[in-house]
Each structure stands twice: as structure tokens, then as C-alpha cells.
Amino acid sequence: MSSVNARMKTFENWDTTLKIPSLFLLMMSMAFIRDQRLMFLLPCIAAALFIGSGIRVSLLLSRLRAPVFFLLFVSTFLILFSEGESLARIGPFALKAKGAILAVNTCIRVLSVITIGIVMVNTTPLSGLSVKLKRMLIPSILVDIGIMTGRYIMVIGEDYRKMKNARKLRGYAPGGSISKRFRVIVPAAATLLIRGFQQSEMVFHAMHMRGYGGDLTHKNVRIDDNGYSTSGMIMFLLTVSLSAMLVILEITID
């Protein structure tokens, strides 16, 4: 347990301003890989980073639920509709060998890139994130929108939970005809939107009073450069080198 905590700490201490760009670059370079001979590298890199991060396997599996359905759809499409020799037949459908290889490659690439994304998000501490994102030259207006959205999802989500509880206490049972269900969900959705709108007006007045001046440029952003840790720099250089190596290998392999 303590080794897991120590590993998590290493990743959390990896400076956000170095970690996010380098892992994002790695994800992009992995998305660039199409050659089958390089495909084995992707799960190796993803597994190494995942194990190094100390993230729970259950968290990884829960995050993979949504993309797995997407992958199933795409894989089926590739196996059925690719050109080339048939591998086998199921009723009227011919399963194509080339399609099967493509499907396996796609699954490997998608799952590896998603794993890196999960590592990136789940090892990034939220404290001071807005300043760090602005240091990464992301327009301050977008950072502010992102940070405030995250905060208000919790607030409005809590409102929604209360509405659901109140509905249950009044004896509402889900189901029934479509028109009956529409009569329930439409006012619920509209009420949430009205609350959001009113809340946004209050937030606007508060921001206006404080003299907020968010911009698409960085001229108003104060940047404190505290330097980077040595371990953070080493991780950064390793990840960037790995990304460069993948791209070079993909270009030069033939």
C-alpha cells in the first residue's frame, strides 16, 4: 500500500505544467502510429505509466466502459466491411482477415491512449490548476470557464439530486406512457436551466463588481515562475523523447 502511495506521490509531484503537455504529446504521437509492427509498443508504454502512477485498476475499468461500446461498433464494422480475403463466414456475413487485424490494432491504440489520458487526469492535483493552465498559455477566459463549470456541476448536480428526492417523496414512480414521462422530464430540465441562468446572473454581478477582465490573450495573467523539480524535468524529457521516437519510427519504418 505504501509503495502505491509513493508511486502516486511521484506522479502528483510531477509539475503540472510539464506533465500535461508531455503526456498530451505522448497521446498524440501514439494516435499517429498506424504501423502494425509498432503497435506492441503502445500497451507497453501505457502499462508502464499506469503501474507507475499507482491508480486503482477499478478506476481504469470504470473509465473504459463508455469507449468499449464504441470500440465494439467500430471493430464489427472493420471486420465485416473491409476488403480482402475472408477469414470465416457467419450466416450472410464474411469476416475479413484484414479487417480483423485493423480492429485489433485500433483496440490496442485506443485503449493505450485512453489509459495515458486517465493517468494524466487522475494524477493532476486540482489545487492551483487554473494558474498552471494559464502558465501553459491556455487562454485565461477558457481556463476560467473550465474551472467554473467544474465547480457548478457540483452545485447544480446537487439541485438535481434534491429535485429527484422530492419527486420520489411525492410518490412519483418512473415509467408510464411517453407523454406522462415528458410531462415530468420537461419541467425538471427547464427548471434546472432556469436555476442555472439565475445563478449565472448572480455570478456575473459578483465578477463584475470585482473588476473581472478575462481575456483571450495572456497580458493580464500573472506568471510566477518557481522553477521545476529535477524529477519533473527528467520525466518530461523522457516522455517527450519517447513521443519523438514513436513519430520517427512510424515515419522511417519502411
Add this chain to the structure above:
Amino acid sequence: MHIPDGMLPAEVCIAGYAGTAFLTWLSVKKARSSSEDSARVVSRASVMAAAFFVVSWIHIPIPPVSVHPILAGLMGILLGWISFPAILAGLFFQAAMFGHGGFTTLGINALSMGGAALLAGAVYRLLRGKHKENMSLLPGFFAGFVGVSIAVIFTGSILILTMPEHIDKGIELSSILAMAVAHLPLAFAEGFFTAFVVRFLLKVKPDMLI
């Protein structure tokens, strides 16, 4: 509807980010020029993005199943130009919190949903004309319908056209068509949902509708 990480080639992801950067810049510029300062843009985009995020947890019934609404049309109607950065923020949180969509594909997903929202908003305002009160159901329905349809066609086209060249061109085209047809029930459901929400808002809080 959200393309996950690793599905698209890096070149397409980069192009998606470029398009999203341009549309975000344009949206913020347009929103500001219509007498809304930065504080208004940030507060409206972020809080409404959060509200839409929560509303998308409500299931719309399409017998025998129920689905999450996409809400691109409704966002276009209520937020106008601000809908684009709001959708961008919402997509980012969907990727981070639930694994829907991805970070490398964020630009393409934002173009698909955000572009659909902008177009759906424009369709609503075009059909509604100057008579806000009398016409609510039909423009609302079309906005919701168009929002889903455009997002589905864009996402499907990007996915199928970026697949390896071993796929027959005819099959590519018919797959895009099949995908659009398969999403018709969702487009109708979202159309009705949008229309009724718009009618409700016109009765209760008409100043929310731009």
C-alpha cells in the same frame, strides 16, 4: 456520439483543435460584440454548461429504451454564440469525469457538437422570426432535430472517412447514411424535448431565449 482517444489519426486531431480554436475565438468575439463583456461570457458559458451537463443526465424515453439528450439544439437556442465555449467546457468534463470522448479528440468532438449547436441556434432564430410567442414548438423541434442530425452526420463522416483505405468507398457512404438513419429516433425525441422545453421557458422565463 463522442469519439474516444486514439480513434482518429493525429493529423485529424490537430486539425480539429485548429478549427475549435478558431470557432472559440470567433464565438467569444461575437458574444462580446453583442454588448456582453468578458464576465458575462464567462459566467453564462460556465454555469449554463454545468446546467446542461446535469440536464444531460435526464433520460428521454425512446421505446423500448431511454437515452441521454445531446442538447446541442437547446444550447444553440439559449446561449447563441456562447454555446460553443460552453460545449467545449462540457466535453472536457465528460472526458475527464466519465471517459466519454477524449482529450486528443476534444477538438473534433467540440467542432461536431458546438458546430451543430451554432447551426441549430441559427435555424431556430430563422424559423421563429420576430414572433417569439406565437411560434415556439416548430422552431424548437427543428432546432433539436437539426442539432442531433448535424452532430451525427459530422461524427459519422469523420469516423468513416478517416478509417484505413481498405474500406470500400460505396460502403463508407452507405455506412454514413445508415448511421444517420439509425439516429433518426433520437433526433425526433430530441426535437420534441427541445420544443417542449422552449415552450415551457417562453411561459415561465421568456428573457432566457435570445
